[in-house]
Amino acid sequence: xxxxxxxxxVYLIAIIGFILALxxxxxxxxxRLGNLAGAASAVLAVAWTxxxxxxxxxxxxxxxxxxxxxxxxxxxxxxxxxxxxTAMPQMVAIFNGVGGGAAALVSLTExxxxxxxxxxxxxICEVLFGVLVGAVxxxxxxxxFAKLQELMTGRPITYPAQQPINAVLGLTxxxxxxxxxxxxxxxxxxxxxxxxxxxxxxxxxxxxxADVPVLISLLNSFTGLAxxxxxxxxxxxxxxxxxxxxxASGMLxxxxxxxxxxxxxxxxxxxxxxxxxxxxxxxxxxxxxxVRAGTADDIGVLLAYARKVAIVPGYGLAxxxxxxxxxxxxxxxxxxxxxxxxxxxxxxxxxxxxxNVLLAEANVPYDQLKEMDEANPEMPTTDVALVVGxxxxxxxxxxxxxxxxxxxxxxxHADQAQNIVFLKRSMRPGFAGIDNELxxxxxxxxxxxxxxxxxTKLVAAVxxx
Amino acid sequence: xxxxxxxxxxxxxxxIFVLAAFVGYxxxxxxPSILHTPLMSGSNAIHGIILVGTxxxxxxxxxxxxxxxxxxxxxxxxxxxxxGFVVTDRMLEMFKAKPxxxxxxxxxSGAAQ
Numbered sequence: 001x002x003x004x005x006x007x008x009x010v011y012l013i014a015i016i017g018f019i020l021a022l023x024x025x026x027x028x029x030x031x032r033l034g035n036l037a038g039a040a041s042a043v044l045a046v047a048w049t050x051x052x053x054x055x056x057x058x059x060x061x062x063x064x065x066x067x068x069x070x071x072x073x074x075x076x077x078x079x080x081x082x083x084x085x086t087a088m089p090q091m092v093a094i095f096n097g098v099g100g101g102a103a104a105l106v107s108l109t110e111x112x113x114x115x116x117x118x119x120x121x122x123x124i125c126e127v128l129f130g131v132l133v134g135a136v137x138x139x140x141x142x143x144x145f146a147k148l149q150e151l152m153t154g155r156p157i158t159y160p161a162q163q164p165i166n167a168v169l170g171l172t173x174x175x176x177x178x179x180x181x182x183x184x185x186x187x188x189x190x191x192x193x194x195x196x197x198x199x200x201x202x203x204x205x206x207x208x209x210a211d212v213p214v215l216i217s218l219l220n221s222f223t224g225l226a227x228x229x230x231x232x233x234x235x236x237x238x239x240x241x242x243x244x245x246x247x248a249s250g251m252l253x254x255x256x257x258x259x260x261x262x263x264x265x266x267x268x269x270x271x272x273x274x275x276x277x278x279x280x281x282x283x284x285x286x287x288x289x290x291v292r293a294g295t296a297d298d299i300g301v302l303l304a305y306a307r308k309v310a311i312v313p314g315y316g317l318a319x320x321x322x323x324x325x326x327x328x329x330x331x332x333x334x335x336x337x338x339x340x341x342x343x344x345x346x347x348x349x350x351x352x353x354x355x356n357v358l359l360a361e362a363n364v365p366y367d368q369l370k371e372m373d374e375a376n377p378e379m380p381t382t383d384v385a386l387v388v389g390x391x392x393x394x395x396x397x398x399x400x401x402x403x404x405x406x407x408x409x410x411x412x413h414a415d416q417a418q419n420i421v422f423l424k425r426s427m428r429p430g431f432a433g434i435d436n437e438l439x440x441x442x443x444x445x446x447x448x449x450x451x452x453x454x455x456t457k458l459v460a461a462v463x464x465x
Numbered sequence: 466x467x468x469x470x471x472x473x474x475x476x477x478x479x480x481i482f483v484l485a486a487f488v489g490y491x492x493x494x495x496x497p498s499i500l501h502t503p504l505m506s507g508s509n510a511i512h513g514i515i516l517v518g519t520x521x522x523x524x525x526x527x528x529x530x531x532x533x534x535x536x537x538x539x540x541x542x543x544x545x546x547x548x549g550f551v552v553t554d555r556m557l558e559m560f561k562a563k564p565x566x567x568x569x570x571x572x573x574s575g576a577a578q
Contacts, residue, residue, distance in 0.1 A: 072543025099545035105538035248489030
């Protein structure tokens with residue numbers, strides 16, 4: 001068997017591994033195995049690539065490759081191992097962005113390396129697609145990271161003449177694409193790269209923080225397509241198949257994620273345009289309206305003598321690292337014969353499924369975790385809904401205020417419980433930046449403070465009651 | 466400018482591309498919402514295979530511009546692949562067997578925090 005055939009064969013095995021990985025990842029039982037299959041395939045493909053003359057031919061370049069891989073590993077592995085579970089979404093955004101950047105650089109570098117005059121048009125088109133989509137994914141992911149890391153506001157960012165400016169940018173890029181195809185000029189391609197980076201930024205700015213996870217999924221799909229484009233440029237079926245697999249499954253996943261939020265994808269991407277966001281100002285919420293604040297002891301008694309308590313966790317619980325304390329409270333209540341369950345909104349936390357991961361980490365028993373659809377019918381017979389650090393996911397505005405940015409999103413119906421207790425730092429609005437009527441409901445008691453401190457106090461109060 | 470002639474292999478590559486698109490779409494059918502995040506993260510790691518492309522490009526690079534861009538590309542692609550798989554594994558090790566499915570003991574989360 002010739003070396004080239006052997007290479008193709010090894011890459012084919014890797015391709016099969018990737019397909020099995022995706023299949024495994026979509027079922028709870030085989031998810032971890034699936035991921036390992038993907039990793040093994042990737043390692044196999046990369047290791048075999050070292051045996052190709054293109055790679056080991058020039059010693060200097062080989063050394064550079066190894067050094068670069070070591071740097072990437074030294075930075076990537078500790079970051080991935082130590083990142084807090086709450087910061088997972090940002091981490092995925094970063095890893096996705098650098099992948100897009102790498103794809104754009106591959107296309108660009110390959111273009112520079114091609115002989116100047118005799119480049120076929122389709123070759124230039126492949127390069128342009130890789131550069132454009134890879135760069136959009138890179139800068140878009142960077143902004144998504146900044147939004148989730150709260151380096152910038154999570155609110156949709158709009159500015160005057162946003163749509164005309166975007167249109168001009170889009171048309172300019174289009175004109176440059178055509179010009180690059182005609183002239184095969186490297187300088188033009190570099191300008192396309194820079195403008196694509198700007199395009200990624202303006203694409204993501206108007207998207208609200210709560211929708212960013214769906215956006216990351218979309219950008220993930222984009223990076224897949226950019227990788228496929230690089231595959232065309234390099235004549236590599238491996239890259240084409242792996243990139244296209246991710247591109248296609250990522251599109252489907254993006255649709256499923258937006259459905260879980262009760263939104264359509266265009267609505268998520270473009271709803272900030274032309275609509276006036278009805279959010280009230282940032283820090284104080286609606287300062288003049290009365291709210292009922294309680295003490296930990298009052299609420300502890302309320303909980304201890306309830307029959308059924310629903311814990312509705314949100315991102316605030318995760319930030320305060322309070323999932324373990326929440327479990328302690330649930331155990332203290334269960335010890336008194338109170339029926340306790342967790343009502344999990346599909347997008348509680350910052351990503352679909354994020355809250356399940358966090359609670360599983362705290363060893364909360366699975367039978368106490370109820371998905372939103374399962375929990376909602378129980379709400380009217382629930383004595384106390386204890387909302388810990390959640391806000392938008394219980395906001396009735398999603399049902400009854402058509403102008404609201406979250407209108408149409410399914411919510412946990414904490415408002416139907418007999419009593420509602422909010423553990424919250426302040427009256428500040430949630431991630432989506434909108435006020436929550438439920439905070440002013442006569443059935444609602446507020447317990448202000450850090451989620452973990454408040455829960456610790458509640459555990460003590462329940463035990464004393 | 467040369468006329469639009471497809472290289473001999475191009476039609477094959479397009480065929481592969483189209484078939485892969487269908488496979489990608491069909492292979493994940495119904496994903497429960499708790500797996501949306503791990504699936505996104507895992508597929509994110511898979512496109513880290515661009516590392517193979519960056520290795521080929523840097524291996525064949527000439528001159529400072531290509532070397533610099535290629536080097537940067539290999540670093541970024543390694544980050545994508547290695548970080549992606551590790552972070553996905555950490556997410557998935559949090560999932561324990563649900564009651565009703567066979568219990569696999571000793572699967573306590575090792576990387577808590």
